[in-house]
Amino acid sequence: MDKIEDFRDRLERRIRTTVHYMDVMGEGSAERIVRLIEQISKLGGENVEIRLRSPDVGLPITSLALYTPAPPKAPPERTRFKLPKQDPYLRAYVQATTEFDRMVRVTDQKLLEFARRQMQGRDRVSSKEIEIGSIPDLFAYRAIPNLAAIGRSVRLGEFTITLEEGRSANDWIDVTAFRIERTRTTADAA
Secondary structure: OHHHHHHHHHHHHHHHHHHHHHHHHOOOHHHHHHHHHHHHHHOOHHHOOOOOOOOOOOOOOOHHHOOOOOOOOOOOOOOOOOOOOOOOOHHHHHHHHHHHHHHHOOOHHHHHHHHHHHOOOOOEEEOOOOOOOOHHHHHHHHHHHHHOOOOOEEEEOOEEEEEEEEEEEOOOOEEEEEEEEEOOOHHHHO
């Protein structure tokens, strides 16, 4: 409220100063009074009507109403720059975000390890049969259909991933259905 009041006072002072200088530039109150006295002197004493209040009475102008510039600002105090103390939790935060990024980043190696865990003892697994037990498993499961999205089939190590018609949903996520098959090599056939 003090700042608003201070601003209002400065604004009013500026307006009064502007009006005062406009008065000085054009016909001001002194010129009007001189003109009025000249007109009264031309009249006879009995024809003069004196009113108690002049019709163009303005606000009283005093030296307090004139614009006063703000005092010069003091130069900033010299202080020595101090390095802020390191946040004690910053190292733990950086470590936690790095671990999280490492956990959710899907690489070919992580996808291959995920497929090997799911394929233990089997030659073929459908996306509906895959169990998700952790967050890294979820990200790997979500990334597998994207690998085969362009050609509908892709090789991943010793496995072939093929997209199927429909969707595969579980408690965690809903994705395009796919199957993982162990790829047969010439050595396997012999």
